[in-house]
Amino acid sequence: MDFLEIARERQSCRAYDPTRQVEQEKLDAILEAARLAPSACNGQPYHLTVCRGEAAKAVAKATMGMGMNKFAAEAPVLIVISEEPYVKTAALGAKVKGNDYRSIDIGIAAAYLTAEAAAQGLGTCILGWLDDEKIRGICGLSRPVRLVVTVGYPADKPRGKKRKSIDELVSVVE
Numbered sequence: 001m002d003f004l005e006i007a008r009e010r011q012s013c014r015a016y017d018p019t020r021q022v023e024q025e026k027l028d029a030i031l032e033a034a035r036l037a038p039s040a041c042n043g044q045p046y047h048l049t050v051c052r053g054e055a056a057k058a059v060a061k062a063t064m065g066m067g068m069n070k071f072a073a074e075a076p077v078l079i080v081i082s083e084e085p086y087v088k089t090a091a092l093g094a095k096v097k098g099n100d101y102r103s104i105d106i107g108i109a110a111a112y113l114t115a116e117a118a119a120q121g122l123g124t125c126i127l128g129w130l131d132d133e134k135i136r137g138i139c140g141l142s143r144p145v146r147l148v149v150t151v152g153y154p155a156d157k158p159r160g161k162k163r164k165s166i167d168e169l170v171s172v173v174e
């Protein structure tokens with residue numbers, strides 16, 4: 001698959017096959033894609049915690065507040081993305097330019113990870129609705145949890161994309 005095919009194919013997977021485990025080689029590939037993601041000043045201000053088994057169930061529960069994200073319970077793997085401190089140059093840049101590079105970097109890492117998962121035939125869903133304190137406790141983390149990504153074999157159908165048109169999305173200035 002070329003990248004555009006992956007971008008078209010990836011979708012937020014909200015139904016998982018509970019009988020299929022994620023092979024370690026596939027998990028390694030998606031983690032490697034996240035490792036290769038670009039970040040401000042190459043600071044890589046994030047940490048990934050892979051949760052399986054009971055830890056996965058507990059983290060899934062911590063994304064289900066107010067009836068949200070029930071499907072997370074079926075995903076065999078959950079990847080918790082927590083924030084790490086800035087490197088000095090990125091901290092300076094963020095302050096001078098008033099820009100939140102860490103959130104941007106975490107989003108890019110999640111995009112790489114989920115794109116590679118799609119290339120591996122896996123389903124993922126990025127979850128931003130989560131209980132930071134509970135997940136920190138489960139994973140033994142001292143820094144803020146920003147995203148959780150569910151990973152597993154999809155049991156849902158392709159939906160097609162709802163997106164802004166290119167004209168809405170893009171303007172050109174010369």
Ligand SMILES: Cc1cc2nc3c(=O)[nH]c(=O)nc-3n(C[C@H](O)[C@H](O)[C@H](O)COP(=O)(O)O)c2cc1C
Nearest residue numbers: 010011012013014068069125126127128129130161
């Ligand atoms: C930062 C972020 C947070 C998200 N949080 C959730 C979430 O908590 N629950 C959920 O079901 N989907 C969540 N999503 C998935 C979006 O709803 C989804 O990407 C969007 O509707 C586009 O659909 P698609 O991913 O299927 O193309 C999140 C996506 C992003 C990027």
